[in-house]
Amino acid sequence: MRRVANVGGKxxxxxxxxxxxxxxxxxxxxxxxPGVSTPTDCFTALRNGADGLKFFPxxxxxxxxxxxxxxxxxxxxxxxxxxxxxxxxxxDWLLAGITGFGLGSALYxxxxxxxxxxxxxxxxxxxxxxxxSR
Numbered sequence: 288m289r290r291v292a293n294v295g296g297k298x299x300x301x302x303x304x305x306x307x308x309x310x311x312x313x314x315x316x317x318x319x320x321p322g323v324s325t326p327t328d329c330f331t332a333l334r335n336g337a338d339g340l341k342f343f344p345x346x347x348x349x350x351x352x353x354x355x356x357x358x359x360x361x362x363x364x365x366x367x368x369x370x371x372x373x374x375x376x377x378x379d380w381l382l383a384g385i386t387g388f389g390l391g392s393a394l395y396x397x398x399x400x401x402x403x404x405x406x407x408x409x410x411x412x413x414x415x416x417x418x419x420s421r
Contacts, residue, residue: 288315304332326356339365346371350383374414
């Protein structure tokens, strides 16, 4: 965590709700976004100091699963869909109450050249802006 902080990083996105990882993240003055997929995960993360929640894999949880879980969460919790969210469903996720998104393969896959990544990034930003403005 300290290395991330030392090079100017601001957040740690972790795969699970390990209290040790969340605490080390907070000790390094970084924001903690652990991976969750159940209400138990969510409350474990929040009780241990998480700043927000990474719902993963969002493709499996689905928008209806997120809606069901989000009704029991505190209203001010920042939530991010990762692993299945993208331009084709930004609007639906936003309407369900998601705060934002983490993107991987929608933006980059092995073998993509810089121009292709730049074009994908531009298209993703345009899709998000369009979905968020409705």
